[in-house]
Amino acid sequence: METKRNKTILWGLVLIAAFSALSLGAEGIAEATGQTLLMTVLKKGTVYALLAVSMNLLNGFTGLFSLGQAGFMLIGAYTYAILTIPVAKRAGVYQYYDGGIVQFSIPETFSGVFGDLVGGVIGMVITLVICGLLAAFFGWLIGLPVLRLKSDYLAIATLGFAEIIRTFIQYESFAPLTNGSNTLRQYPTFKHLYPYVIIVGLCILGIVLLVNSTYGRAFKAIRDDEIAAEAMGINLAKHKMLSFIISSFFAGVGGGLLAMYMSSVQAKGFTVAMTYEILLMVVIGGIGSISGSIIASYLFIGCSEWWLRFLDDPGNNPGGLKLLAPGFRMVVFSIFIMIVVLFFRKGIMGEREFPDILRQRAKKTKKEAAGK
């Protein structure tokens, strides 16, 4: 057991390192060819990979159908923005509220101790952890009542809580803290891709380890049969709560990263539609497959942001047809999603992980070799 876990950690770290190196390469290529959209897709895809995996932990591994992701992301995104806007810029951002009531910036505080670059990065990472912790705290609060509900009631209740969170953040009386419904901006962000890859990679590695631990097996038991799981001595309430809190934590971190990627954040955008998109990524990748979620996130973002763009350009219409127009891309895309949902219900990966497929292939070739 111990060795298997060490092996996972080792492989995970190697992969993270490899992808970070690759991302540096991709960045070089993007710069040289002027394909900045490649970077957009990779950055956004990386952030969404974490969001999709965190949702998969809940929906796919524990069988809790929650639609509250956008709410926890919102908490993360706002926490990040509020805690990192440089003090000097606060008057400009909180223009109607005299600079707001938060008069410090975590990265700046650390910059004072460790120097601009190192301190800044440490501060940003620490803020991301705070984002996650705060989201986890709210996850715990919401989980207390909500987790007693069953499937679709749980879905609609979590969806409701996400909307309530959004309302409170936009509420005028909290404006000195949240800037009301106005945009938060001018906070520090990572300019390069590799910090995103490293942070997201470490988070996902954490989730993989969790899923393969005793807790993970308990989660799956709950998903497969709640009553049997309870009979086996699994504490349902405790494990559901644990899964909910951990998923909220990573949604919060993901929200912080998303705020960084977007470089300005406003509560208005964090609607149910955002949760639906993440859910669809999970479904396309395969409910219950972490590597599936990761692959699907990049495909989803790639399609919606880049590859299908040509469908939106009326200039590309073949001979007289008026089919291609703004919005057509999303229609094609959603039809594709419906096909996956209806006919390939297991998604790209089903419940398997990437190493499973490699192992299977290795077995097959071995067998074939033996046959000969």
Added chain:
Amino acid sequence: MKKLFALLLTLAMVLSLAACGGNSGGSDGGSGSGASGSKVIKIGIYEPSSGNNGAGGKKEVLGIEYANTQVNTVTIGGEEYSIELVPVDNQSENDKGVSAAQQLVSSGVAVVLGSYGSGVSMAAAPVFEEAKIAAIGCSCTNPGVTLGNPYYFRVCYLDPFQGSVLANLAKDEFSAKTAYVFTELGDDYSVGLGEYFTQECGRLGIQVVADQNPQGNTDMSGFVNAAKSAGADVIFAPCSTTVASLLIDQAASAGIPLIAGDTWDDAVILQAASKAGTDVYFSTFYDEGASDAAAAFMDGFKSWLNANSDKLSNNGGSDTVSAVSALGYDAYMVAVEAIKAADSADSDAIAQALSGVTYTGVTGDVVFDDEGDVDKNIIFIKGVDTEKGEFYSVKEQGLAQ
């Protein structure tokens, strides 16, 4: 088997799409040579053509397109470049706006014009700043757009000024004791202008009752009832034209006059107010009687619209000239001046040259200050003549005393 098929299908789709994406990407790489063989410089248009501000954004684009028909080449280093417009749709949404802005950066534009709506402009500002591309806002009036961003400029006046002028209007025209301020939740322009109006009301001794319309809500009766029971003499409603037409309808039945900001200079308001018979006053950027250039623009723009049915339908089907079209025209001309001054197709050089540009436009003089704002201190107040169904000039108002 099924799964294998699914995988193959996905893979095939992705590959074919990647190929397509690669192609379309290749065709618009950088400001190189165009199809005709002559050199091309690209100007990006970052405007909404869908969503709540879609109608207004389209009108701003029309002004830019009209300007492009007037001046479509620029000489850089002795060589003639033709100007190509690259439009994207920010869908009036901040999060969609960021991707749209990135798309512009990726297609290699030298300078960006837009957007209608302050929120989307603020959301995209960091993208342009990072890519070192100058953006010239046409009608985004919130101070936050240019503040602290050396790459964002604008050719219109600012909300603190507009808000105080409108508060004074409420006092002078309606001798208002109480004003109801209606803003749209999550819209930076709306909330900002409402805030500055309220501040000035405080100075003038007008009592303010305020409420915010949540996103997607179309039921305005509650707000109008609240205004009525608060005894409001006037409703101040800086909001999108979509919401405005709903509000005008309801306010008419309560008999409360409306004041609004620059977004209301639009044919939609004209129709709604004429139908409902409400008193409507708003501030705007442009009046055809203000100068010869303004009159000439109006004539030229109208005949251009009437010659082209597509353009006319983009203008809402009528040839009423919106102020945002005039601002779009001015922004384009300022961009061309900056390219000339920089004598370079490099976006950063153009951005540096912009701060030194002076230009006399159809909406007044354009001289940028340190923040990239222009010092325009005249606001045109217009009203709706509900009987004739047209706008009329109420007055020009300068800085409040």
Added chain:
Amino acid sequence: MVQILSTLLPGISVGGQYALIALGYTMVYGILRLINFAHGDIFTVAGFVMFYAVTAMPVQLAIPLTIAVTVLLGFTVERLAYKPLRSAPRMSVMISAIGVSYLLQNLMWYITGGQPQQYPVIPWISDSISVFGTETKRVTIITPILTIVLILALVTLIKKTRIGMAMRAASRDFETARLMGIKINSVISMTFVIGSFLAAVGSFLFFSNYSTVSPTVGTMPGLKAFVAAVFGGIGSIPGAVVGGFIIGICENIIRGLGYSTFSDAFTFALLIVVLFVKPTGLFGEKLEEKV
């Protein structure tokens, strides 16, 4: 009096419209145990169909056409997106519903170019009238009356006709009903047809009052109608109606008090409270959890 009336009237009106949409949710949930997330979008489609129909024909023809198209859409969605998943886990069907909602929204966005459209004026019901000194549109008064009439008709249908009996049987016990020889697929199709019909009627009333149609306009009324259905007890027809009216009125009272920001959040807060205090809703029957 005028003050109270001017707050209550729009509340009752919008409540009636929620009630009509909520019936679609509650009937589908009663039989399939599915939250039909696409129902709010079907309601929006009805709005757009009306908008385009009026440009080509007189209103008298446009209204039946809109109803026909909406009903057909509801039927088609069920056949294409839900029927193939009849034996699949409930989560898959719910995801399919979300997918349909996503598809319909994107489709409407594409067709309309994403711009909000002005809903056509339906003569007579859009006229302004005065009720005890409060100016309002005639639709405000008509909505609750029409809602009640339609619901009485629906209740009669369910209580007195064969298909109604089949529906009741299917919602009581899906499998047994099937074993007893009830053609379950036609019962389900009928449910969707009725639900879509009511949504189309709801859309005439709703959009006559709040004259703008945009691709996402149906999401919020849809969710609120669902909450109304849960509030009244899911599966219960009078429950959905009472729930719709209560939510509509509460929402307008909150707006009247100047807390518009919270009007949506309140609906969800109400939902959560109901789920804990009385999960079966006001009129719901207690469902036994099967092991």
